[in-house]
Amino acid sequence: MSEDHSAGIGRNTLLFIATSLVTAVIALVTVPAYLSVIGAERFGVYIVALLVVGYFALSDLGLGTATENAVARMGPDDVDLRSATVWTAVALSVALGIVGGIALIGVSWLLFSTVLSLPDGLRAEAQDAIPLFAACIPLLTLWSVSEGAINGQERFVAVNMLDTVRLTALQLLPLGFAYWWGPELVWVAAGILLALSISILCSFAATVELVLAPRRWARPRRGLAAPLLHFGKWISVTGLIGPILAVGDRLIIGAIKGPVAVTVFSIPYNLASRLLVVPFSLIRVTFPRFSAIGAEESQVLGAKTLAVLAVVTAPFAVLGASVAPPFLEWWIGEELAT
Template sequence: MSLKRNSLFNLAGLLLPLGLSLLTVPAYIHLIGVDRYGVLAIAWLLLGYFGMFDLGLGRATVHRIAELRDVAAAERRATFHTAVLVNAAIGVVGGILLALGAELFFANGLKVAPALKTELAAAAPLLGLSLPIATLTGVLTGALQGRERFASSNIAGVLSTVLFQGVPLAVAWLWGPNVSVLLLAGMATRLVTLVVLWAVCTREFGWDGRLRFDRAQIAPLLRFGGWITVASLIAPFLTIIDRFAIGAVMGAAAVTFYAIPYQMTQRIVIIPTALTNALFPRLSAMKSLEEAAMLSRESMLILVALMTAPVVLGVLLAGPALSAWLGDAFAARATLPAEILLVAFWFNALALLPFTMLQAGGRPQTVALVLAIELLPYLAALYLGLHHFGLVGCAAAFLLRCALDYALLSFHADRRATPVRPILTGAAMLGLAVGISRVTQPFSGHWLAAAALLLLLVAVETWRIAPARIRTPALERLASLRRPAPSPGQH
């Protein structure tokens, strides 16, 4: 199965939802307002965080089924069925805890208008019902990825996003912007996706009308998934705590000015996510450490080559893009946080590769340890940044955490997979991009000259570090374009 083809399937499955989000976010803000949008953002963050209650079974299912690639189909089917049954039970327990936690937070931990609190009355139970749907979706997707059926899993993912973005928006337009009704519409769309994934999985693994529980499959799943769970307790907390802190200190409206740049800049990880999702089952099945290290190093060079130029361009154009998209007033508050977040997610994108290497190599405990080490320094930086610099301070704290995350994960992964110089050079170029955007006016003469020079340097560095498997076809293609076409009489 082609790693390139699987990566492209993953990339398409991530790019299509991004385009849809760009279209629907302004419509959501227009229809429901910044306060309701901030509340919805926090509600979905709560659901995402409590998704840790799958006990890492989604990732463990990918790893285990990839390991069982060459065994009898019955053993893979037993793994799949066991993961589904265990996950369903755990999802129900997690859903109860989520409903209780969400009700407490909505009542006491979120600054919103009294009328909006009334709309939140039914939100907590709906989030609780949504959790088992979300965790089961993760296991079903993981089962397909373990078999490297990325086309099927991404088609289901695109369907999910289209419904999730479109149906609540239609509900808001037809019946008004009630938060609980919007959450109910979102839950219904996730249920449709779950049914579609189940139909695809039953074709892949076989189905005779009943689920078979195999005790022998529990130990390898939970042993791997247990450390994934430890990481899952910490990683989502590190990812979402900034917006909870902003909501508690500055109010729900401020969350919108941070959450939208965060959601948009976060999309740059679609390229490494597409690649590492395709790499994970491949690395899990590899027996040679040297072969895995060489594949990972080449993948890292490809990531740096592919990521740096778009992120540099994104930093340079963040202000004008936000002004054109959401207005000058919004851009005035969101541009600098967006620029900082772009640099942060560049580091986060690179960190996905050593993260994947460690987990695929059977070392999920190392990932959990690294995340635990980051926790207290990040909370301290977030507290200081928020209280002294507001949204900009939150973004800067997140940047420091992402850089530390990459450094620690790379240190513990195979160092043969870490090309240090290209990464430091890329980071320096991103710093220059932020500097240009701060000291020049967009599209002024100075801005154009500095941006053109920087992009030229980025292009030269990208070509220099690109692996031969990218440069050679590009040179051959260029040579064929320059070669004169044969005359009609030539053969």
């Protein structure tokens, strides 16, 4: 792999890390605000709802990654094929998102009605918000395809700008709705739905201009659907199993101890997960490159990537473990921190 490619990967990885740090700073400010506005108990239910929404967003069956791979493998002259591929993925993602949203309604109703230990008033709030959370799923599956297409073109500046808009809106709009209209979960869910709607409008406009132009529209092709789903199914297997392990602990905690315990567990868990910013950023930059290059270059790139991860992440993990207890007390207060 050339030095230019290595330097480009380094620069773009730093760009993704910078974006993640910006949104992390926003989270540092908004988490205490959420606890103040909606309370620790309601915030715990909100966390569980977000976990369920995030899981059912995987109903796209890996189409976002499959689209990214397909676009990355195309040359600059494959204008018609690229447009048809993206529009085929869009059609599939909307259909799968609708199915996922319907499934979320049933699972969430069972979860909030019988599994989680909730006061009656909060249980009714959660049930009222379920349709709004379900409406988020088609938007998330569509966003996955849109951002995958842009990432496949290696338009990383645009991807980071879109991520900043999306993550900032998802932090601020639900909080704003809760502050102005009330702390009930239905208003928080409405804020999430609006944030995702704004995000997908921005993302899709960027996809049309940066990926599809000059062929901005093409009829979806049935023959292109099978390769996308075939590639995506291998991604979705990992995507479906991993979140079960990640979500399961909080569901068990919520069922046994209630939503406040979910809040107490989730805040430090989410803080520790920020350490994954470096590997995730590196993966997002290198994946389209892996798709575009040959096997020999892929081995070299893979070795360099693993070396960078080992050198960078270990010191941050040690430092984070050292400063976490006093930081949590300062951030969310001694009662929740301990």
